[in-house]
Amino acid sequence: MTEKAKKKVKAPRVGMPEQKPEIRKRNFEEVPTGYTVAMAQEEAARCLQCKKPGCVAGCPVSVDIPGFINLVSQGDFTGAIRHVWTKNALPAVCGRVCPQEIQCEGLCIVGKRGEPVAIGNLERFVADWERENGTGELPPTAPPTGKKVAVVGSGPSGLTVAGDLIQKGYDVTVLEAFHKPGGVLVYGIPEFRLPKAIVAQEVNFLERLGAKVEVNAVVGRTVSLDELFEEGYEAIYLGVGAGLPRFMNLPGENLIGILSANEYLTRANLMKAYLFPDVDTPIPKGKNVVVLGAGNVAMDSARTAMRLGADNVKIVYRRSRDEMPARAAEIHHAEEEGIEFFLLTTPTLFKGDDKGRLTGMECLKMELGEPDDSGRRRPIALEGTEFHMDTDLVIVAVGSGANPLLTQSTQDMELNQWGYIVADEETGKTTKKGVWAGGDIVTGAATVILAMGAGRKASDSIHQYLTWGW
Amino acid sequence: MFKIVKREEMAEGTVILNEIEAPLIAKKAKPGQFVILKANEDGERIPLTMADTDPDKGTITIIYMVVGKSTALFKTLKVGEVFQDVIGPLGKPTHLEKVGKVVCVGGGTGVAVLHPITRALKQVGNDVTCIIGARTKDLLILEEEMKAASHDLRVCTDDGTYGHHGFVTDVLKEAMEDGDVNLVVGIGPVPMMRAVANLTRPFEVKTLVSLNPIMIDGTGMCGGCRVTVGGETKFACVDGPEFDGHLVNFDELMLRLQAYCEEEKACYEDFCTLQAAT
Numbered sequence: 130m131t132e133k134a135k136k137k138v139k140a141p142r143v144g145m146p147e148q149k150p151e152i153r154k155r156n157f158e159e160v161p162t163g164y165t166v167a168m169a170q171e172e173a174a175r176c177l178q179c180k181k182p183g184c185v186a187g188c189p190v191s192v193d194i195p196g197f198i199n200l201v202s203q204g205d206f207t208g209a210i211r212h213v214w215t216k217n218a219l220p221a222v223c224g225r226v227c228p229q230e231i232q233c234e235g236l237c238i239v240g241k242r243g244e245p246v247a248i249g250n251l252e253r254f255v256a257d258w259e260r261e262n263g264t265g266e267l268p269p270t271a272p273p274t275g276k277k278v279a280v281v282g283s284g285p286s287g288l289t290v291a292g293d294l295i296q297k298g299y300d301v302t303v304l305e306a307f308h309k310p311g312g313v314l315v316y317g318i319p320e321f322r323l324p325k326a327i328v329a330q331e332v333n334f335l336e337r338l339g340a341k342v343e344v345n346a347v348v349g350r351t352v353s354l355d356e357l358f359e360e361g362y363e364a365i366y367l368g369v370g371a372g373l374p375r376f377m378n379l380p381g382e383n384l385i386g387i388l389s390a391n392e393y394l395t396r397a398n399l400m401k402a403y404l405f406p407d408v409d410t411p412i413p414k415g416k417n418v419v420v421l422g423a424g425n426v427a428m429d430s431a432r433t434a435m436r437l438g439a440d441n442v443k444i445v446y447r448r449s450r451d452e453m454p455a456r457a458a459e460i461h462h463a464e465e466e467g468i469e470f471f472l473l474t475t476p477t478l479f480k481g482d483d484k485g486r487l488t489g490m491e492c493l494k495m496e497l498g499e500p501d502d503s504g505r506r507r508p509i510a511l512e513g514t515e516f517h518m519d520t521d522l523v524i525v526a527v528g529s530g531a532n533p534l535l536t537q538s539t540q541d542m543e544l545n546q547w548g549y550i551v552a553d554e555e556t557g558k559t560t561k562k563g564v565w566a567g568g569d570i571v572t573g574a575a576t577v578i579l580a581m582g583a584g585r586k587a588s589d590s591i592h593q594y595l596t597w598g599w
Numbered sequence: 600m601f602k603i604v605k606r607e608e609m610a611e612g613t614v615i616l617n618e619i620e621a622p623l624i625a626k627k628a629k630p631g632q633f634v635i636l637k638a639n640e641d642g643e644r645i646p647l648t649m650a651d652t653d654p655d656k657g658t659i660t661i662i663y664m665v666v667g668k669s670t671a672l673f674k675t676l677k678v679g680e681v682f683q684d685v686i687g688p689l690g691k692p693t694h695l696e697k698v699g700k701v702v703c704v705g706g707g708t709g710v711a712v713l714h715p716i717t718r719a720l721k722q723v724g725n726d727v728t729c730i731i732g733a734r735t736k737d738l739l740i741l742e743e744e745m746k747a748a749s750h751d752l753r754v755c756t757d758d759g760t761y762g763h764h765g766f767v768t769d770v771l772k773e774a775m776e777d778g779d780v781n782l783v784v785g786i787g788p789v790p791m792m793r794a795v796a797n798l799t800r801p802f803e804v805k806t807l808v809s810l811n812p813i814m815i816d817g818t819g820m821c822g823g824c825r826v827t828v829g830g831e832t833k834f835a836c837v838d839g840p841e842f843d844g845h846l847v848n849f850d851e852l853m854l855r856l857q858a859y860c861e862e863e864k865a866c867y868e869d870f871c872t873l874q875a876a877t
């Protein structure tokens with residue numbers, strides 16, 4: 130390693146300024162407030178510009194990370210964002226929500242000796258810079274092909290397909306069941322982590338490029354896939370997500386005060402219930418809140434409950450800290466905000482009063498046994514460790530499954546044993562002619578970037594099909 | 600945007616009818632299905648079962664009682680004004696089959712929901728008796744329509760101001776005792792549906808009820824609408840809204856409907872004060 134490189138490895142990572150925990154835990158504004166130009170350039174200078182960069186190998190969509198970071202260090206932010214856009218259409222989102230520690234930053238060469246380059250922060254910086262200072266100039270689009278494509282679902286996967294194909298000259302319509310586009314980005318991930326204005330702007334960008342976005346369109350109910358073909362669509366992409374809440378199937382689970390994270394977060398985010406009564410949708414405000422699960426969804430639920438004024442919020446998780454699936458940053462932020470962690474603990478039943486309202490739950494302690502199919506050590510209940518926990522609000526965030534609404538109404542499309550759509554890994558083609566699928570409805574609940582990556586592959590395949598045939 | 604093309608007040612202004620332009624939904628909707636409506640940007644998503652559809656005109660009709668802030672807000676919408684969002688058709692349609700003798704029982708605004716179902720059951724060749732009721736004569740709705748939709752209409756009022764003096768279940772009991780009933784459909788307030796189901800249980804006659812729990816999406820993604828049917832948790836928005844009344848846990852449904860009663864009360868009072876002031 131050269132002297133210069135050694136110095137870079139030793140230079141401390143530039144942290145992004147954040148709202149203080151004691152203040153932010155009671156407001157819905159974004160937690161990290163963003164780099165200044167000087168901070169971004171200082172951090173960018175830490176990059177070694179590796180010949181064989183680890184980071185790019187760790188990025189599911191192969192963003193040329195050293196390339197864009199080099200442009201940041203030179204102060205060419207417009208160049209940097211254009212460079213990112215060639216691989217990633219939603220950098221303002223990904224910079225904020227990707228699990229960088231197991232992707233790009235996890236494989237960064239600097240990270241082997243010190244702290245990795247803050248790639249996510251830099252990605253966010255260039256996207257925010259463009260939003261605030263850019264010209265808003267649209268990228269060139271190919272001449273119209275005259276062919277119609279329908280994209281079902283407006284989450285990151287569907288938006289990626291729409292963006293790619295509109296630029297290739299297709300007539301693209303996005304059909305969304307909810308009254309607002311964005312998928313999990315609007316109904317699931319809270320404002321304090323991903324401001325909704327950012328998502329709205331990304332959708333607006335697609336609309337300016339010429340994509341049509343039809344909300345309130347529940348495909349499978351309002352219109353079927355075969356009817357879409359009859360209407361002249363020549364290809365359909367399904368990016369409908371994994372929107373089926375899982376419950377624990379424990380006694381007392383239908384008491385008032387037990388909600389799926391989907392319901393809780395949809396009320397809070399999509400319906401903006403944290404502003405109730407200024408908006409009309411209410412949300413239960415618990416004093417002693419328990420969140421079951423330890424993924425991103427659980428962290429978002431717990432931090433939302435804290436912001437809604439809970440006295441205390443507990444994460445109850447049946448495995449140990451090492452198995453918690455949430456992004457490291459979210460766990461860290463949750464802890465800073467005073468969320469308590471009850472690990473190796475599982476509920477066994479819920480108790481309520483005569484009005485059917487939740488008052489508490491019984492729990493058991495667990496220990497970890499041999500690894501199971503998922504490779505994670507299986508939690509085993511410890512007899513005789515029962516204890517009671519007072520709670521008036523339980524949010525169930527133990528995962529989600531495939532929502533059968535659309536797939537049930539589509540006969541000739543193969544599903545796997547869990548109800549997810551079977552799609553070719555390289556192309557996204559389903560077993561139904563002219564239909565592609567990708568994102569959570571194929572993989573099960575995963576990540577924004579994987580959903581986008583699947584969308585990119587499918588849009589290439591759709592383009593080929595509409596040019597050459599199936 | 601979904602334009603209101605017709606508006607009527609019924610039952611002394613406590614019940615409102617809106618006919619709304621929604622061509623895609625009107626084309627697809629079948630009896631028993633519902634829509635979710637949202638009046639404006641900050642509005643709540645409210646599920647309502649359709650009372651009628653006109654595929655040629657491209658309209659759907661909803662009939663609702665003013666019970667809280669959101670329905671009070673709906674009531675203020677005039678002809679020519681719009682609902683920002685209408686989503687549907689949602690839920691499973693009523694299973695329509697010729698079974699013989701059918702009794703349809705409706706209470707309150709449940710009569711509106713019952714109307715297209717009754718008409719359809721008659722159309723497929725059933726002999727349909729209809730029993731509708733209200734607290735008092737002036738609150739009764741759709742009498743003429745129900746008469747046309749069935750072979751035999753019986754009307755009850757709790758206070759005896761019109762028709763039979765008493766509850767719909769009294770008249771239903773007589774009908775059950777007359778025998779040969781193959782199917783009962785009961786739609787109305789939860790206590791009424793529970794009473795109907797309890798009454799028909801000993802006769803072992805299949806009894807359908809249409810449930811109206813609190814909903815958000817109406818597409819099976821939140822689980823807020825869960826109900827217990829035959830000891831199993833079901834999502835009313837996708838597995839229903841119609842269920843076997845003999846298997847529904849009505850007590851749980853009654854409690855769950857009260858989940859936000861305090862919040863709703865405060866919100867409604869605020870709205871009424873504001874309305875009175877302006």
Ligand SMILES: Cc1cc2nc3c(=O)[nH]c(=O)nc-3n(C[C@H](O)[C@H](O)[C@H](O)COP(=O)(O)OP(=O)(O)OC[C@H]3O[C@@H](n4cnc5c(N)ncnc54)[C@H](O)[C@@H]3O)c2cc1C
Pocket residue numbers: 226227228281282283284285286287304305306307310311312313314317318319346347348349368369370371372394425426429456532534535567568569570574575576577578580
């Ligand atoms: C609370 C929460 C936090 C998360 N945090 C992170 C994170 O920090 N980092 C990360 O990488 N990932 C995170 N994820 C996961 C990530 O959001 C998903 O993997 C990703 O959004 C999947 O994208 P998608 O496009 O496949 O589906 P979705 O984003 O789920 O979008 C699907 C869309 O399709 C619509 N739809 C469904 N059915 C129909 C139909 N029949 N007709 C029309 N439209 C329909 C839905 O309404 C929805 O808008 C989180 C998820 C949640 C719920």
Ligand code: SF4
Pocket residue numbers: 175176177178179182183184185194195198236237238239240246248
């Ligand atoms: S691995 Fe790290 S140091 Fe190397 S190019 Fe990527 S970001 Fe820069």
Ligand code: FES
Pocket residue numbers: 813814815816817818819820821822823824825834835836837
């Ligand atoms: S209303 Fe959300 S699942 Fe039924």
